[in-house]
Amino acid sequence: MPEIVTPIITPFTKDNRIDKDKLTLHAENLIRKGIDKLFVNGTTGLGPSLSPEEKLENLKVVYDVTNKIIFQVGGLNLDDAIRLAKLSKDFDIVGIASYAPYYYPRMPERHLIKYFKMLCEVSPHPVYLYNYPTATGKDIDAKIAKEIGCFAGVKDTIENIIHTLDYKRLNPNMLVYSGSDMLIATVASTGLDGNVAAGSNYLPEVTVSIKKLAMERKIDEALKLQFLHDEIIEASRIFGSLSSNYVLTKYFQGYDLGNPRPPIFPLDEEEERQLIKKVEGIRAKLVELKILKE
Numbered sequence: 001m002p003e004i005v006t007p008i009i010t011p012f013t014k015d016n017r018i019d020k021d022k023l024t025l026h027a028e029n030l031i032r033k034g035i036d037k038l039f040v041n042g043t044t045g046l047g048p049s050l051s052p053e054e055k056l057e058n059l060k061v062v063y064d065v066t067n068k069i070i071f072q073v074g075g076l077n078l079d080d081a082i083r084l085a086k087l088s089k090d091f092d093i094v095g096i097a098s099y100a101p102y103y104y105p106r107m108p109e110r111h112l113i114k115y116f117k118m119l120c121e122v123s124p125h126p127v128y129l130y131n132y133p134t135a136t137g138k139d140i141d142a143k144i145a146k147e148i149g150c151f152a153g154v155k156d157t158i159e160n161i162i163h164t165l166d167y168k169r170l171n172p173n174m175l176v177y178s179g180s181d182m183l184i185a186t187v188a189s190t191g192l193d194g195n196v197a198a199g200s201n202y203l204p205e206v207t208v209s210i211k212k213l214a215m216e217r218k219i220d221e222a223l224k225l226q227f228l229h230d231e232i233i234e235a236s237r238i239f240g241s242l243s244s245n246y247v248l249t250k251y252f253q254g255y256d257l258g259n260p261r262p263p264i265f266p267l268d269e270e271e272e273r274q275l276i277k278k279v280e281g282i283r284a285k286l287v288e289l290k291i292l293k294e
Ligand SMILES: O=C(O)C(=O)C[C@H](O)[C@H](O)COP(=O)(O)O
Pocket: 007, 039, 041, 042, 043, 044, 045, 132, 155, 157, 179, 180, 181, 196, 197, 198, 241
């Protein structure tokens, strides 16, 4: 059964600290609404902006709600990533994950392979690759993942389903998730293992319903919902999806997740008004379809 995994938003207070109470409330709501796992310290969670101590703080807070956690530990200091991987032994979680070392240009492939192999050597849990070429500038594709040889799974954020299917083709034992919200219906129809969907932060009901409809082979209904979801994703990108996620969660789920962490700035009042105006009609359709309550 393919899963919906939420790369959970990290709420911040006005003085730029993690808002633990808001994070707890959000995690509880997602699990209650049928989300299968929570991906902590991902892109949507502004993982690259978090210190190692903050990454661990996020894990502790979410762990008090559920142990269905994939704990992202990666960064540009491998010692920190290794320390976090080792500290995760105290938590009975699904696994750890890491994106590739970002920013540094023209890194030799052998160094990328060494980075992940060193994480695998120390990890007390299964290790997941978080592949996001647009964000990191590195594509740890299926062939390289096979050469690294120690991944339990991969989250492949790329809007190219062949690239993602290749992981399953070359590494049949790996769990393969797409990191794209726009491929939920597709993934559920292809035998892959699910989606890590940023939009499931603000519409867990919709993302779970798309998956279920696709699994029931109600493809027309699944695509109808998928396309409504896609419209919201597109609207979020106009204003910056990482900032819009906070506004959309408040609008669709009814609770405030505080602020993002600069340089991911909050939307201003006018941007927020425009975003809501773009999605309010879709919300009405979701209520009509009884996916959302009034
Ligand atoms: O946030 C995470 O950690 C995720 O896993 C979800 C996706 O990787 C990113 O949200 C990418 O979003 P887009 O590039 O806008 O499709």
